[in-house]
Amino acid sequence: MPGCGVDDGERAEIEWVLSRIAVGEGPGRLVPPVHRVEVVRLITGGRSGAQVLEVRVQRGAPEVTEWHVAKLQDASAARAEWTAYHWFLAKAVMCGMSGSRHPRRRVGNTMTMSPPPRQ
Numbered sequence: 516m517p518g519c520g521v522d523d524g525e526r527a528e529i530e531w532v533l534s535r536i537a538v539g540e541g542p543g544r545l546v547p548p549v550h551r552v553e554v555v556r557l558i559t560g561g562r563s564g565a566q567v568l569e570v571r572v573q574r575g576a577p578e579v580t581e582w583h584v585a586k587l588q589d590a591s592a593a594r595a596e597w598t599a600y601h602w603f604l605a606k607a608v609m610c611g612m613s614g615s616r617h618p619r620r621r622v623g624n625t626m627t628m629s630p631p632p633r634q
Contacts, residue, residue, distance in 0.1 A: 520557035521568070529554055533570060533585055543597065549574045555582075563588060563596075 521529065533552040537544040545552075551573040558567040565588030572581045586593070 521554055521566075526554050529566075529568065529587065532587070542601070545572060546574060548576065550578060558584065563592065565592070 530552055533554070534549075536552070538547045538549050549572060551571075553571045553573075555569040555571050558569055565586045568585045568587065570583045570585045572583055573579070574581065586596075588596075
């Protein structure tokens with residue numbers, strides 16, 4: 516999308532990477548069928564050095580538009596953050612913090628209470 520804060524060449528590469536996100540059931544996947552993934556704008560203020568983007572995903576039949584936030588960063592840092600995020604959600608569910616305080620968050624099929632690895 517022109518004027519989104521990401522130059523055209525970089526945006527094309529980012530959209531290509533985003534189009535390779537797994538599609539199907541489960542955490543971190545897009546619900547099929549996905550027709551288009553488009554960078555809307557760069558979100559500033561990230562602390563880890565990652566690029567944080569607002570993304571529009573067009574999917575489904577009839578087609579619907581979903582809005583997501585995508586964070587582009589080193590694979591090992593992303594893995595560590597994903598592990599910490601799921602550990603936090605598991606802990607929140609065990610402490611009764613789901614429901615109205617976290618209405619859109621899901622925990623996968625397995626849950627562990629061991630703390631995430633330190634970085």
